[in-house]
Amino acid sequence: xxxxxxxxxxxxxxxxxxxxxxxxxxxxxxxxxxxxxxxxxxxxxxxxxxxxxxxxxxxxxxxxxxxxxxxxxxxxxxxxxxxxxxxxxxxxxxxxxxxxxxxxxxxxxxxxxxxxxxxxxxxxxxxxxxxx
Amino acid sequence: xxxxxxxxxxxxxxxxxxxxxxxxxxxxxxxxxxxxxxxxxxxxxxxxxxxxxxxxxxxxxxxxxxxxxxxxxxxxxxxxxxxxxxxxxxxxxxxxxxxxxxxxxxxxxxxxxxxxxxxxxxxxxxxxxxxxxxxxxxxxxxxxxxxxxxxxxxxxxxxxxxxxxxxxxxxxxxxxxxxxxxxxxxxxxxxxxxxxxxxxxxxxxxxxxxxxxxxxxxxxxxxxxxxxxxxxxxxxxxxxxxxxxxxxxxxxxxxxxxxxxxxxxxxxxxxxxxxxxxxxxxxxxxxxxxxxxxxxxxxxxxxxxxxxxxxxxxx
Numbered sequence: 001x002x003x004x005x006x007x008x009x010x011x012x013x014x015x016x017x018x019x020x021x022x023x024x025x026x027x028x029x030x031x032x033x034x035x036x037x038x039x040x041x042x043x044x045x046x047x048x049x050x051x052x053x054x055x056x057x058x059x060x061x062x063x064x065x066x067x068x069x070x071x072x073x074x075x076x077x078x079x080x081x082x083x084x085x086x087x088x089x090x091x092x093x094x095x096x097x098x099x100x101x102x103x104x105x106x107x108x109x110x111x112x113x114x115x116x117x118x119x120x121x122x123x124x125x126x127x128x129x130x131x132x
Numbered sequence: 133x134x135x136x137x138x139x140x141x142x143x144x145x146x147x148x149x150x151x152x153x154x155x156x157x158x159x160x161x162x163x164x165x166x167x168x169x170x171x172x173x174x175x176x177x178x179x180x181x182x183x184x185x186x187x188x189x190x191x192x193x194x195x196x197x198x199x200x201x202x203x204x205x206x207x208x209x210x211x212x213x214x215x216x217x218x219x220x221x222x223x224x225x226x227x228x229x230x231x232x233x234x235x236x237x238x239x240x241x242x243x244x245x246x247x248x249x250x251x252x253x254x255x256x257x258x259x260x261x262x263x264x265x266x267x268x269x270x271x272x273x274x275x276x277x278x279x280x281x282x283x284x285x286x287x288x289x290x291x292x293x294x295x296x297x298x299x300x301x302x303x304x305x306x307x308x309x310x311x312x313x314x315x316x317x318x319x320x321x322x323x324x325x326x327x328x329x330x331x332x333x334x335x336x337x338x339x340x341x342x343x344x345x346x347x348x349x350x351x352x353x354x355x356x357x358x359x360x361x362x363x364x365x366x367x368x369x370x371x372x373x374x375x376x377x378x379x380x381x382x383x384x385x386x387x388x389x390x391x392x393x394x395x396x397x398x399x400x401x402x403x404x405x406x407x408x409x410x411x412x413x414x415x416x417x418x419x420x421x422x423x424x425x426x427x428x429x430x431x432x433x434x435x436x437x438x439x440x441x442x443x444x445x446x447x
Contacts, residue, residue, distance in 0.1 A: 092421050092425060118243065124414075128402045131408075132401070
């Protein structure tokens with residue numbers, strides 16, 4: 001899985017769970033995954049060690065953190081980019097959802113469908129940036 | 133958010149009046165596309181408009197005669213290549229209205245420009261029509277003068293201004309898009325700050341941005357050529373008809389300037405540093421996505437108050 005895809009999955013997953021007080025710790029996960037990947041080959045203890053650290057770091061947002069830990073980050077810049085992208089998208093996504101008036105949205109699209117639609121639009125809109 | 137008490141003076145504008153103004157401004161571009169590409173373009177335009185109108189009639193019969201579906205269908209047709217099949221144009225028109233407008237609550241409540249959204253959705257669900265060799269990967273156009281193809285030749289000045297280049301229907305007659313756009317500004321149907329800032333920023337970035345390996349050796353004419361970036365891609369159409377849509381633009385003048393700069397930056401990033409020939413439609417969606425954030429930063433609306441209530445969005 002590409003870091004870009006992981007960031008979007010994590011973004012959607014974060015809406016399934018209550019936001020913890022120290023939610024920003026999830027931004028450290030890509031760096032953590034990169035750091036552990038540098039020290040240890042992925043086949044041995046790297047994945048369980050990363051998973052364990054993620055659960056300890058952000059217990060209430062562990063699924064979000066685990067999704068961000070799944071991709072193999074090739075460089076430090078890539079891991080920093082994933083964290084920055086997640087943060088930026090989180091802010092933009094929140095502000096967009098705040099503008100959606102649930103009472104105006106057709107009943108069948110209220111809640112998750114409209115959120116997924118907004119996330120999908122953002123996904124395709126930002127896709128060209130993966131070439132940078 | 134500061135609100136004032138009445139009485140208020142009605143500006144005299146109605147949805148129907150505004151839509152008529154936009155349709156009149158759009159007609160030179162539609163006519164130019166038919167003159168340039170023949171009846172095939174006419175079929176695409178009519179199909180897109182019919183698709184949009186039928187969707188409007190299905191979702192909200194009360195709005196079916198206010199002209200907004202005709203405007204959306206017409207604008208959507210202009211982001212399609214002249215070779216697009218009629219059913220794709222019709223499907224896109226219907227998606228623009230159904231998904232781009234009514235999914236968010238109808239007229240005035242959409243977060244994204246419906247025409248740009250329909251284009252991007254179609255790229256996602258029917259990639260074969262958008263990623264085939266004859267129809268280059270793109271955010272707004274077909275194989276355009278902005279394509280970074282090795283061995284291709286850059287368009288001449290005359291070709292650019294006459295629209296004698298490959299691309300979408302909206303690129304067939306740049307002067308017609310410009311005339312229609314200026315008419316929109318003169319009629320005050322759109323805020324002049326958005327097109328002016330967007331086009332000026334695109335031109336400025338075309339001059340100052342350093343080239344990438346994707347351009348140097350492949351399409352060197354893209355470097356330091358503001359005219360090509362203003363006329364050759366979807367910039368004019370995006371500036372006047374997509375970005376300037378008052379529903380999906382920020383409330384404040386300063387916010388609108390920031391919004392146009394963001395769109396121009398994204399357009400030029402895509403053109404210079406990705407394989408996509410043009411990114412104007414994607415830039416429109418990206419800029420639309422930043423609107424609530426811009427409004428919150430500039431005007432403070434949409435923030436959560438001390439009582440835990442979110443300030444309402446009003447248009």
